[in-house]
Amino acid sequence: MSSASPALQQQVTLIELVDRVLNKGVTLTGDITLSVAGVDLVYVGLRLLLASVSTLERLDGERA
Amino acid sequence: MASSRTGSSVWSVPPASTDAWYVYGVVPKGTSPDVFANAGAEIELVETGELTAVASRVPLEEYGAEALEANVKHPEWLEEKVNAHNAVLAAGVGVTTVLPFRFGAIYRDEEQVRGMLTKRPELRDALARLDGAVELGVKALLDPEVLRARLAHDRGLDAEVGSGRAYMLWKQLERELDEEVRSFAGSCADESHERLAAAADDARVNPAQHPSVAGGEMLLNGAYLVRSDRDAAFRDVLRELQARYGDDGVTYELTGPWPPYNFVGDEEQA
Numbered sequence: 001m002s003s004a005s006p007a008l009q010q011q012v013t014l015i016e017l018v019d020r021v022l023n024k025g026v027t028l029t030g031d032i033t034l035s036v037a038g039v040d041l042v043y044v045g046l047r048l049l050l051a052s053v054s055t056l057e058r059l060d061g062e063r064a
Numbered sequence: 065m066a067s068s069r070t071g072s073s074v075w076s077v078p079p080a081s082t083d084a085w086y087v088y089g090v091v092p093k094g095t096s097p098d099v100f101a102n103a104g105a106e107i108e109l110v111e112t113g114e115l116t117a118v119a120s121r122v123p124l125e126e127y128g129a130e131a132l133e134a135n136v137k138h139p140e141w142l143e144e145k146v147n148a149h150n151a152v153l154a155a156g157v158g159v160t161t162v163l164p165f166r167f168g169a170i171y172r173d174e175e176q177v178r179g180m181l182t183k184r185p186e187l188r189d190a191l192a193r194l195d196g197a198v199e200l201g202v203k204a205l206l207d208p209e210v211l212r213a214r215l216a217h218d219r220g221l222d223a224e225v226g227s228g229r230a231y232m233l234w235k236q237l238e239r240e241l242d243e244e245v246r247s248f249a250g251s252c253a254d255e256s257h258e259r260l261a262a263a264a265d266d267a268r269v270n271p272a273q274h275p276s277v278a279g280g281e282m283l284l285n286g287a288y289l290v291r292s293d294r295d296a297a298f299r300d301v302l303r304e305l306q307a308r309y310g311d312d313g314v315t316y317e318l319t320g321p322w323p324p325y326n327f328v329g330d331e332e333q334a
Contacts, residue, residue, distance in 0.1 A: 013319075014143070015273065015277060016201060016319050017146055017147065017150055018146055019270070020150070020164075020322060020323075020325035020326070021146045021149050021150055021166070021167045021325070022146065022166070022167050023166075024164075024166065024325035024326050024328075024329060025089070025164040025165050025166035025167070025323075025325045025328060025329060026089070026090075026163060026164065026165045026166060026169075026187070026190075026328045026329055027165075027166045027169075027329055028165065028169055028180060028184065
């Protein structure tokens with residue numbers, strides 16, 4: 001949204017990026033690949049990452 | 065092997081025996097290393113037959129199986145690497161055809177990378193299919209309050225809403241407006257996607273993001289494969305949609321051009 005705060009815009013961009021780089025693209029089995037557990041860990045990292053960009057509560061406050 | 069040494073390295077480069085090869089994606093043979101000179105990573109191009117792998121040497125201590133599983137738990141590490149992965153591929157967008165790999169395709173040595181290219185003829189087919197195309201992302205976000213105010217206004221209800229109306233009447237109006245908002249959301253999403261898809265070479269609809277993350281109610285989360293000769297027409301359609309639905313509280317967001325992440329992976333899956 002054109003009126004989005006820089007923090008929100010940054011978060012939106014990050015989500016777009018993460019959604020593509022981690023969820024899409026050619027998947028080949030390399031010599032080293034993440035195990036199923038490893039893929040789950042990516043999402044643990046991701047949730048922490050999104051929370052760290054800026055808290056959603058604060059964003060809601062800014063937009064009000 | 066062609067290599068580019070002009071870019072600054074974002075990772076340390078220990079002795080070769082402790083390196084692995086991280087593959088970002090594949091481009092056509094003959095792609096110049098200059099394309100990736102400012103991509104933020106030290107790039108090695110591994111060319112075999114019709115295909116060129118875009119790769120970096122990475123330390124095993126960071127990308128070995130155990131290390132990798134530990135590292136992806138760290139948000140700062142993950143953010144840096146996800147950004148770096150896309151930055152490398154983005155350097156080729158609009159310059160050559162880029163076949164993006166998912167994060168984390170790692171090979172023991174250059175020979176294993178060559179082997180992967182040789183064993184995967186479908187990668188060549190995918191490059192041909194994607195020739196000259198980029199991915200554009202379009203999200204349509206609805207501000208339901210704007211739409212409700214407009215719908216109420218159309219009924220001449222501005223002054224009465226929430227004031228002296230009887231409770232039951234007020235609840236009934238609420239239900240009717242909810243219904244109209246839902247109906248609008250569905251038809252606006254369908255029409256938007258149909259028109260954008262018609263202007264593109266291929267299209268995908270992804271699940272809507274949660275409102276708290278998306279910054280509104282997401283009606284459409286689409287990805288569109290667009291060749292350069294259709295780019296202007298595609299953007300025209302987007303402008304027309306914005307003009308038509310803007311007053312109803314809909315905002316369209318365009319992202320990209322991206323490497324065509326959403327248009328690979330179906331037939332190329334291992």
